[in-house]
Amino acid sequence: MLLNREQLENKEEKFLAPYAALSKFSQGREFEERESEFRTCFQKDRDRIIHSRAFRRLKGKTQVFVNVEGDHFRTRLTHSMEVAQVSRDVARALNLNEDLAESIALAHDLGHTPFGHAGQDALNDLMREYGLKFEHNEQSRRVVTYLENIYPNFRGLNLTCEVREGLMKHQTVYDNADKQIKIQPTLEAQIVDFADEIAYNCHDLDDGLRAKILDFEVLKKIPICQEALAKVREDYGDFVNEKIHQARFVSAIMNLMIDDLLQNSAQNLEKNKIKLLDDVCKSTVRLIRFSSNRQIEIIELEKYLYQNFYMNQQVLKLSRFGQKTIQKLFNYFLKHPEKLPADFQIEANDEQSKIIDIKDYIAGMTDEFAIKLSKDENQ
Numbered sequence: 010m011l012l013n014r015e016q017l018e019n020k021e022e023k024f025l026a027p028y029a030a031l032s033k034f035s036q037g038r039e040f041e042e043r044e045s046e047f048r049t050c051f052q053k054d055r056d057r058i059i060h061s062r063a064f065r066r067l068k069g070k071t072q073v074f075v076n077v078e079g080d081h082f083r084t085r086l087t088h089s090m091e092v093a094q095v096s097r098d099v100a101r102a103l104n105l106n107e108d109l110a111e112s113i114a115l116a117h118d119l120g121h122t123p124f125g126h127a128g129q130d131a132l133n134d135l136m137r138e139y140g141l142k143f144e145h146n147e148q149s150r151r152v153v154t155y156l157e158n159i160y161p162n163f164r165g166l167n168l169t170c171e172v173r174e175g176l177m178k179h180q181t182v183y184d185n186a187d188k189q190i191k192i193q194p195t196l197e198a199q200i201v202d203f204a205d206e207i208a209y210n211c212h213d214l215d216d217g218l219r220a221k222i223l224d225f226e227v228l229k230k231i232p233i234c235q236e237a238l239a240k241v242r243e244d245y246g247d248f249v250n251e252k253i254h255q256a257r258f259v260s261a262i263m264n265l266m267i268d269d270l271l272q273n274s275a276q277n278l279e280k281n282k283i284k285l286l287d288d289v290c291k292s293t294v295r296l297i298r299f300s301s302n303r304q305i306e307i308i309e310l311e312k313y314l315y316q317n318f319y320m321n322q323q324v325l326k327l328s329r330f331g332q333k334t335i336q337k338l339f340n341y342f343l344k345h346p347e348k349l350p351a352d353f354q355i356e357a358n359d360e361q362s363k364i365i366d367i368k369d370y371i372a373g374m375t376d377e378f379a380i381k382l383s384k385d386e387n388q
């Protein structure tokens with residue numbers, strides 16, 4: 010049996026929750042084009058994102074710049090895949106649109122700089138001197154609406170409005186604490202915010218332990234970790250193998266977070282009498298969120314990670330190296346804008362446009378490419 014797009018759309022309408030974002034009612038694309046015969050518009054978006062050049066470059070961008078030689082440390086690519094996995098699981102359990110959540114998740118970090126958050130801060134500081142700013146969510150949107158250039162009749166990937174909006178609204182406490190939201194994003198976009206938080210907390214914990222930067226004995230005192238350790242003991246008894254124990258521990262924390270998000274969000278939808286997508290948009294509260302108690306515990310874990318991992322001397326040393334690399338490249342291209350690849354000499358010929366070109370080029374680089382180029386250009 011072969012399902013065509015119309016049948017897939019009807020299936021969504023029949024089986025998904027009435028407040029899910031249905032592909033059939035998508036607000037469409039900026040440039041009109043023929044839709045796929047066998048894929049919904051959100052599935053087509055996901056495929057475009059995965060096949061983009063910016064997506065492939067995520068493999069060379071570190072999440073937390075820990076150690077360039079470790080094989081098992083997360084990169085932006087594996088992070089994005091983990092965010093997509095959590096997003097899909099949550100969307101499926103809440104009977105929402107898995108394809109939309111997956112597309113937003115896979116694209117959410119496309120605009121991230123090399124060298125993790127340190128890279129973003131460095132680029133933002135450099136931009137501020139010219140009255141501009143760098144913000145990775147905004148840059149992700151720029152990648153999909155402008156920088157990817159593979160179609161003859163438009164710039165960008167021409168994604169649906171819902172995916173583009175999902176990137177705009179994407180914000181975690183870390184990303185954008187003080188922005189006021191007037192219209193709530195779709196539930197699928199809200200899921201990605203939390204999937205991002207769940208994924209980075211769990212994999213940073215895992216990477217920090219593997220890098221021997223985090224101390225298990227201290228971690229044991231954090232409430233959510235105690236609960237996870239009790240679960241591991243309940244399921245597997247007392248472990249001797251440290252590696253397996255750590256894997257089960259991180260997995261247990263992730264399960265605690267996801268289960269709480271699911272149960273609390275389902276309750277919120279009921280409590281706030283959400284019936285249609287319109288109710289979601291007009292809601293005065295975020296419907297997808299952790300319970301208050303779990304949120305407090307997660308904040309405690311995040312504080313621990315901040316103080317002991319992101320602020321660790323070894324990590325900070327590498328962060329400073331990454332920031333210096335970005336500063337060197339920025340100053341070099343400021344003096345030699347003619348050395349920018351042709352693809353990045355696209356804005357008008359005034360100073361602000363030149364800065365934007367430089368920002369776009371540097372933000373897209375992998376860690377390794379940036380390091381190599383900064384060495385070559387400074388010889």
Ligand code: MG
Nearest residue numbers: 088117118205
């Ligand atoms: Mg992220």
